[in-house]
C-alpha cells in the first residue's frame with residue numbers, strides 16, 4: 001500500500017509529478033493556450049467583478065492561500081486577504097455580497113473552515129471551495145469550486161495536497177487574468193508552459209534527495225531552525241517550518257527574510273540552521289543580503305538556490321539546487337526539498353512520520 005516506500009509521506013512526496021499533472025488535467029487547452037475551469041465558468045462574471053477575494057483556511061492550506069494571494073494579485077489584480085479560518089469566524093468580519101470567499105482544504109472537513117464559509121454564505125458572499133476529498137463537506141457547502149485531484153493523502157503532514165492547492169490557485173489566477181484580458185497573451189502562454197513543465201521539474205528536484213539526506217544528518221540534533229523566504233516564497237518558508245516541527249518535533253519558525261532583523265536575528269548563533277529560499281527571482285538581491293546577515297552571526301546556512309547560481313554557493317554552508325523556472329513556479333519546486341528535509345530529519349530522530357503525536361488528518365473539532 002505504501003508502494004515500496006517506507007512511509008506514506010515519502011510516497012506522497014514522490015507522487016507530486018503525478019498529482020500536479022492530475023490537478024491540471026483537462027484544465028489547460030494546450031492548443032489555444034487557455035484555461036478551462038468547468039464548474040467555475042458559471043461564476044466567472046461574479047469573480048471578475050469581485051471587489052475582493054477572502055481566502056480562509058488552516059495550517060498548510062493557509063500557506064497555500066498565501067501563495068494564492070501573490071498569484072491572484074499579481075496576475076488578476078483583484079485584492080486578496082488571507083485569513084486563518086479560526087480567526088475570521090470569531091471576529092465579526094466585514095463581508096459583502098460581492099465578496100468571493102475561497103475556502104482551501106485538503107480534507108474538506110476542517111471545522112473552523114466550514115464555520116467560516118457558513119458565516120460568509122449567510123452574509124451573501126460567493127463561496128469557492130478548493131478541496132481534495134471529493135464529496136466532502138466544504139465542496140458541498142460551496143457555490144462553486146475546483147478539486148485539487150491530488151489523490152488520497154494518508155500521511156498526516158500534508159505534502160502533495162499543498163502543491164496541488166498551489167497549482168489550482170495558479171490555474172485560477174491565470175483563468176481570471178485570461179478572462180479579464182489583462183495580461184498579454186504571451187505572458188499567459190509562458191506561465192501556462194511553465195505550469196505544464198512542473199511535473200518534469202519536480203522530478204529533477206528529487207535528484208537532490210541524497211544530498212538532502214546528508215544535510216538532514218548534519219542538522220538533525222538542532223533544537224531550533226529558522227526558515228526564511230521573501231515574496232512568493234515567504235509562505236514556502238512557513239510551510240517548510242511547519243513540516244519540520246510537526247513531524248520531527250524540532251522547534252522551527254518561518255519568517256519573511258526581511259523581518260529577521262526585527263527580532264529573530266537575536267536567536268542566530270552557530271547552533272542555528274537557517275534554511276533560506278534564495279532562488280533567482282525578483283527577491284534575489286535582497287535575499288543575498290539577508291543571507292549575509294545570517295552569515296555574519298555564524299548561522300548555518302542551507303540555501304535553496306537556482307541551479308547554476310555560484311554567488312550563494314560561495315556563501316552558504318549547504319546548497320540545494322532547483323531547476324530554473326518562472327517565478328510563479330518557484331513555490332512548488334522549492335517546497336520539494338523542504339518536504340524531503342523534514343522527512344529525513346524525522347526518520348533520523350525516530351519519529352512516527354506518518355502519524356505525528358497529537359495530530360489528526362482532519363481537524364473536525366474547533
Ligand code: F6R
Pocket residue numbers: 058059060061062104105106107108109110113156157158159242243246361362363
Ligand atoms: C499540516 C497539516 C495541517 C492541515 C490543516 C488544514 O501538514 O496537514 O496543518 O493543513 O489541518 O487541513 P485541511 O486542509 O484538511 O483543511
